[in-house]
Amino acid sequence: MVTTTPTAPALALPAAHGSCPFDPPPAYDQAARQGAVTPAELPDGAFCWLVTGHQEVRTVLSDPRFSADARHPGFPFLTPGRRALAVTNPSFIRMDDPEHARLRRMVTKDFLVHRVDAMRPGIQRIVDETIDRMTAAGTGADLVTDFALPVPSLVICLLLGVPYEDHELFQAQSRTLLDNRATPAEVEAAQRGLTGYLTELAARKRSHPADDMLSRLAAREDVSPAEIAATGLLLLVAGHETTANMTALSTVALLRRPEQAARLRADPELLRGAVEELLRYLTIVQSGLPRVAVEDVELGGTLVRAGQGVLAMLSTANRDERLFGAPGEGAADELEVSRDARRHLAFGFGVHQCLGQPLARAELQIALETLLRRLPGLRITVPEDELVFRGHSVVYGVDSLPVAW
């Protein structure tokens, strides 16, 4: 049966986290248990569908009847700041094909699996040097500012051709862009700041090209300065914030379950699979990927009308018992490093699926393996309830992580 009229009051978005910092908000979990598609209400009062099932999330993200173009009326925004961001100078994540493919394909070459594999020794060097610096400075550190954030920032700076000396500027502005509490004016200011910075940098690269992505983009005739800046901004922000938060949060998750960390230390072969499991279990883009239906679509027994917004919830899809609850592997809500988690949707799905995933995987594998190996006594030095989790950000994580070794 196809239902069109909601029978229960719509779920208010965004929902708050519960007691476990790694679980999706309990309200989403509950919605997922009741059905794959649930009526919900955005903070501005607009109606939207919360899509929680694994198969339905895959459909939303891969079916062209759902658009990623934020200029469509009905496109769901969780905050006024996100509306401001999507409308002023959108990057290709807020476009549909063929516009999206034209811009995305200009940068795919740099993230190919064999290219990223060739970068592994360089990433290993960055990880080792960062740990050297951290351990030389004392017996304790903040794992976020001293390790999790610098490693991916250094890597993406190298790849894009952004001077790492400017990291405080782009890290602070990135955080504002992703902060749900930021006002539209603050988001716009951060976007203007980063766009201006990248436009200027690209102009310099045009006259003095180097062997990096921004230089290659700047040298092209078929891409406008605004498109270069928007693409550079997307890669810079996505390239460091996501991996930084995955690294810090993965460390918390592993230290909380010492037996899982011990298995990884004993058998580094498990590491590749463990990274997939951590991606599944933590799903750091927790607030869902927004789309708007451009035609009527039947989804999981519900009729989604043209012009209605949907939020594809990667976090609940990745806890779908139908896929991730095989006997002997632990329930979907458990972290189980030897689980086959490869069908997770932490990188999204469809043509917008994360372009940097080979790089993200390489960084996480190298960072976590090295951290566990080189710091066998690694421990968190504050009580767990003092850790501040970033429920207010597009990218979930932990604000600061005091550790000793």
Place this chain on the structure above:
Amino acid sequence: MQVILDQDRCCSSGQCVLTAPEVFGQSDEDGLVTLRRARPEPGLYPDVRLAAVLCPGGAITVEEATGTP
């Protein structure tokens, strides 16, 4: 088993290369998926099937010959 690619739908995510590197490659030229062998050996079937499921663009089609396990 026969593997068929639709390069137009490829978004260069690299999932296929990570899952079945014996069968899929990525072009250095434009980043799009390439086929290293169209008729993989039976030992590779599970990986190839998984690669088709994981492909975000729906660029991989696997035609199973009748009678294949």
